[in-house]
Amino acid sequence: MDPTLKWSPSNPGGVRCGVLDHNIAVFGKGESGYAGVPLDNVGIEYGRKALLAGRLTPAKFVDVNARIGGLDKTTFGAAPGRTSADPQALRNAYRSGYMAIGNTLGQTPHIEYRGSNEVTAHVTYPSLALNARLDRFEGTHASHVLWQGPVPLIGNITFPNRSVLEIDRWIARIQDDRSGRTQAEKVRANRPADLTDRCELATGLEQQGTDCPLLTRFYDSPTNVAGEGPRNDVLKCQLKPLRREDYPGVTFTDAQWATLQATFPTGVCDWSKPGVEGDPDRALAHLRGRSRRPRARPGARRGAVRGRARAARRVDRPAARPSRRAVGADRAREGARLGRRAPCRRARARRARPTRRVVPVPDPARPADRRAAASPAPRRAGQHRERDRPLGRRRGRPGRRRHRARAARALTPRAPAAAPRALPEA
Template sequence: MSEKTWSGRGGVLLAAWCIGGGALLAGCGGGDGGARFAGLPPASTGNPPATTTEAADIKVLSNRADLVSGGDALVEIVPAAGIAASALRIELDGTDVSSAFAMRPGERFMGLVTGMSEGRHLLSARAGDTALSSLVITNHANGGRILYGPQIQPWACDAGAQDADCNRPVSYSFKYLSSDPAVAGFQPYDPARPPADIATTTTDQGRTVPFVVRIETGVQDRDYYDLAVLFDPAKPWAPWQPQAAWNRKLLIQHGSGCGNGYGQSNALSSQRVLDRDALSRGFAVLAVSLNDSGHNCNIAVQAEATMMAKERIVEAYGELRYTFGYGTSGGAIAQQWMANAYPGLYQGIIVGASFPDAGSTGNEVEDCALLRNYFGRTATAWTPDQQAAASGHLNTAVCTEWIDFYKFNNNLNPYATNIANIPGTSPTALGGCDAPPGARYDATFNPGGARCTSADSAISIFGKRPDGFANRPYSNVGLQYGLLALKAGRISAEQFVDLNANIGSHTIDYALQAPRVAADPGAIEASYRSGSFNQANGLGQVAIIDIRTLDISGIHHQHRSWTLRARLDRANGGHANQAIWYQAGSQREAYDTMDAWLGAIERDGGATPLAQKVIAHRPASANDRCGSADGTGLSMLECTGLADGSTRMAAGEAITGDVLECQLVPLDRASYGTVVFSDAQWSRLKAAFPTGVCDFGRPGKGQQLTRFWQTYLDTLGQVVVGGMPLPDLP
């Protein structure tokens, strides 16, 4: 696979790169005023598709025509007035496929085009000898490589895989809920011998049906997906006529953590899709291994896998009305950065234990690693309270949890493996990777091996250093650790000077070194452009419910919810599309509220831009809420006051918290207020900051808005280092 580098300005192609469902074009407030709600990337950023003629309009419903995968595409053909659909001859590359098309319910002429090989195909509509219209469909392998490449290697397939892409036939299983209260949970169901104790459920469409669920398990993009939906094995199901129990809504479940898997993982996906609350309402529930951040923390691969799974749903089950997600911690990361950078994948997101992204969160992880190392070796005395103050936390347990328990600094260590595990998470949830021992990087014995860092697993996003390793998106140049604690009198001038003179950094192979480290050239711009540092400029069209609990001793800091809110304010001029439930509201209540919110938006067929519709139709139940641990109601001001900080906020950064590398200003004694430094201390401080200190009053170096729908492969399959927005269809 060859490579080329794309460089461009940091501006944003705002528009309608949308993937959601339904008519599968829409929802970004583009040329149709946002009248259609659920959608996928359109042919262009607002211009009508070039393939549409007055004679017939050919529409791929399941994905954008050049992003199709797996050989199939659900297609609708709308002939012009006066042309009967029954008179059309439909050809794929000159072969008659008219038998796949028919007038379906709703007077729609639709068909499932199948059997496409990898590459470009011409789908055309003719009436007799007259060519009416044609559309080029580009089909990609079921193994992926649509938005991102090269794929991570080596990759281990489970037993039974048919090829190196781990392909295998789709499998189905059934579960049911018993009407006997003594029988808890879903039970195996045999369609040939149905049990007598099947419970019923009434969906949100008012249909009472047996509570029988079919689980589909398949492989796309080299990894698993699972889909569960209410299903009657005795009845047919077609994408143009789904079974009535399905409400045509989709819930995507997400896992936690942030790590880099080097093989298939389906340990938890099949459990997540058995969401009783969602299934009972009639939702389809999806889990995709590659958007489980603990298994894969590459934003572009997450988006690609999610896009492919949604295409599969439309082709096999039918068009989607809308999609929302649910997930905590790493599941919040996946939703918030995908919904921002790949608008339309989600119409709503429900996040818990929220982080806006993995990139800016990684700043604190590495800072904690350096701070803990410093506190462990310095001769200067520090009390635990002083250590916490310098770190921006309420106590020292936060950094301890980041480094000693979760070990997320492993994501910066090329030698790290998932040396421990947390029950209920994916194997790589602690960071690092699970590459086979013989394939792992070793500077001496295997310098070309797999480097277990998040950047190396996403090397096409960040680009390469001259040594071939991934550019590193981390910098602590100019960062004044403990600045606010110094000004507040919580640490001494000597402690401040000693800390900043000796904090150091890590080499590219994660060995401690005395100098600080700057981000590698290209890594900064790529981090912002890709959405790895979430700028929230794509989130204004997404309904957000953030469920927050009090966590003063762990990594899920209170301020992360307010961090995203501050980014929404900066990018979109407000945050009326985000509700924060602070120790208030259940998961079921969040489902009800989100469903009501999106349903109201869906019913609004007006020309108002989508972002305005999201705000206008926010239900009363989506208000901000604040409660104490015992359920006592508090004011939002009190909840805001409960928020702790971060290592960067303790160094003067704003709550937006998304400066990768700061702009610098010269040291100035006057900037420290009443703090007095001796001449010797001032000399040491100048030596620690030879190029100056952070000026957080300005944007970070290279800071720019997220570019929507970044792809890292061009139309010829060449790698585009740093990415580029999807091109318009010709």
């Protein structure tokens, strides 16, 4: 890509190629003027589990959290202060399904394949997080199958093709299920018996299950080590006061505690509570098996109930300009209210454009005109000799028609002028 077309602080009108910029239609614009940021690390105590387990000293814990900083929302580089999520982007991340908390995941069969991954961005902990999210809402993660192998990132070179064939077989059985079970129940019940979690070694040996330490190593995420549960579905945590008794067996000096108070002035994360805007009853409610539409009250109009249902499912986004159809419908309703009939679009366009009357001139040299003059065809009712055609919508080549009409007028003999009438004698 041409560097002059790419965004930079010195070229603010350039193209931005970040992942969040690709999803600006979902997140909307943030406080930076670019795509909103749904990420947040306010209140996160990095290394908390290691501190309580004795693998991290209090001095190191305080130093890491005081200097870790956050994300610059404009350049997406490091920033000295913590990052606070844009409210609209945070709300839309949950309600659009960008953050899949698990309330609809059970309705879709999943086959995942992976190998060891130590350097790239495709980390391993989301596999276990997906199982935990399914366990929360479905009580089981039977709709998720995990294959592991020795090839980095993909596990086995045969996994991509094999997974397509297996998922096709699974979906075909779901589609043939005509029972009254819910979609999530059909997904679990129609999973083929031979389609299970497995670990395939390079020698061809196969082991059932997901515990394959020789093939894939699973690590905790930074928020897991900070105290979050295995689901990893909190984008912005709710806060609680910073208290010494929340660190059993750990002793901070007065200077260290003062640094922690300055680092967390509004408090630290309370992982026992759901994330901010992470209400499962609002996230993708229109895709779940049971309806979340508001029930009609006795005597309530159906249109009002539908309007509330649409508002409940709506993802917040900037207001859009009304379409031409919507504007025309509003004008028609206003005309009906005042007792006037709104003309159709074609009639309005014809009325607004000037017209030109083209009168065909018979040419004696043309055989068709001689036959028409000898035996004129009877005209039907409503048929006119002149053709009214708008100037802006003439067909064919108007220049050729104009020259032909001019030549016909030149060839048509003109009647001799009448002699002047003599004046009576006085």
